[in-house]
Amino acid sequence: MPELPEVEALRGFLVEHAVGRRVERVYPVAVHALKTYEPAVTAFEGRTFDGVERYGKFLGLRAGELYLVMHLARAGWVRWSEKLAAGPPRPGKGPLALRVRLTEPADTGFDVTEAGTQKRLAVHVVRDPREVPGVARLGPDPFDESFTxxxxxxxxxxxxxxxxxxxxxxxxxxxxxxxxxxxxxxxxxxxxxxxxxxxxxxxxxxxxxxxxxxxxxxxxxxxxxxxxxxxxxxxxxxxxxxxxxxxxxxxxxxxxxxxxxxxxxxxxxxxxxxxxxxxxxxxxxxxx
Structure with missing residues (x-):
């Protein structure tokens, strides 16, 4: 299971590779992973990621007033690609749960995947990360200066x-x-x-x-x-x-x-x- 160090590394990677990039398409492949439905995950299309935040083991990508908050659970991961397949992904029994295609350059983006049979990956689209119950209940972060x-x-x-x-x-x-x-x-x-x-x-x-x-x-x-x-x-x-x-x-x-x-x-x-x-x-x- 990704913990604080791995999620922090993911955050740093996405700050470097995704921030400042516009979202072309979002493909919700595994509907069971979506824990919110309004706004829809496709509301990110046409928006530009302007920040990536970490809340404990949660990862949040910000685009304006919207946040894409993910909990990768035991077997989830983020996979970056410089050359995504041209067509939309097909729903099936594979590990792919969500695909985000970015512009400039074309066909780049990332997949959110989950291996195994226990499907616990959670994806939320919210206007405030504290709307996610798991984020709202978090204790202090060990990397916060106030954690004395x-x-x-x-x-x-x-x-x-x-x-x-x-x-x-x-x-x-x-x-x-x-x-x-x-x-x-x-x-x-x-x-x-x-x-x-x-x-x-x-x-x-x-x-x-x-x-x-x-x-x-x-x-x-x-x-x-x-x-x-x-x-x-x-x-x-x-x-x-x-x-x-x-x-x-x-x-x-x-x-x-x-x-x-x-x-x-x-x-x-x-x-x-x-x-x-x-x-x-x-x-x-x-x-x-």
Whole structure:
């Protein structure tokens, strides 16, 4: 799933390639991906993109008073093309959900796609991004100057959930998902199951530092890369997430996994749990 660093890289790419370009045609191929119907997505035709914004894991392209806001979900992506096919795309079982054809030069533009069978891609056309429910409920963005250690500490006060779940909650902090929460906790040398409210002052400060450093480094690794390379770059840059059975790059211990119904987390026992493996079941606790 694209998280803050990948969506930020997408934003930067589209600022460079789409801003200042006029929209010739918009083809809504997968109607189920459209979550709004008025204004229609075709209302962008003839308009010029004048900005691209990111709201957590949401991406918004602005053309005047209209915003094309997308949430790429687990398997969505944006694919840029210098030579789109001449004719309109045909609806079918393929991954294509939306095509935007731009002018000057002709036949350039981008496709919004979604692989797999779980169709969760969401496309909204709104006059205010806060009309999108997922955007309206977002917590502070880690890259906002107002996201200070004091603000972060206040978010964790009284929070009785495990820190892994808190970091992933978009209503608490915007943009962090399953992969980067694993990476942040590994960098902070913290168990994913530690209760947020029980963190001491030094632990909160260390976690805050790890959060900022991990996300900034991920964005820098992605800066300037073609869109087709961003997914591979994300995977290659991860230290623990998705690396079950591999050696930890810090201490050499074997990276372990806890599986849930629709996701999994990875961690290093030596770096994060005092050498004790976590039971691989829902509501797990440290094995005695």
């Amino acid at each position: 250690l004091a603000v972060f500490s206040a978010l964790l006060e009284g929070e009785r959930r495990q820190i892994k779940g808190v970091l992933r909650d978009q209503g608490v902090i915007a943009g962090i998902g399953n992969a980067y929460s694993d990476e942040i906790l590994h960098a902070a040398r913290m168990s994913p199951f530690k209760l947020a409210a029980r963190l001491g002052g030094e632990e909160v400060a260390g976690l805050y530092e790890a959060l900022g450093t991990t996300l900034r480094e991920a964005v820098e690794r992605s800066r300037g890369l073609p869109l087709k390379e961003l997914k591979a770059e994300k995977k290659s840059g991860l230290r623990v997430h998705g690396r079950k059975g591999e050696p930890c790059p810090v201490c050499g211990d074997t990276i372990r996994e806890v599986s849930f119904s629709d996701s999994a987390l990875q961690y290093c026992p030596t770096c994060q749990t005092g050498g004790k493996p976590l039971a691989d079941r829902r509501m797990s606790r440290l094995l005695k």
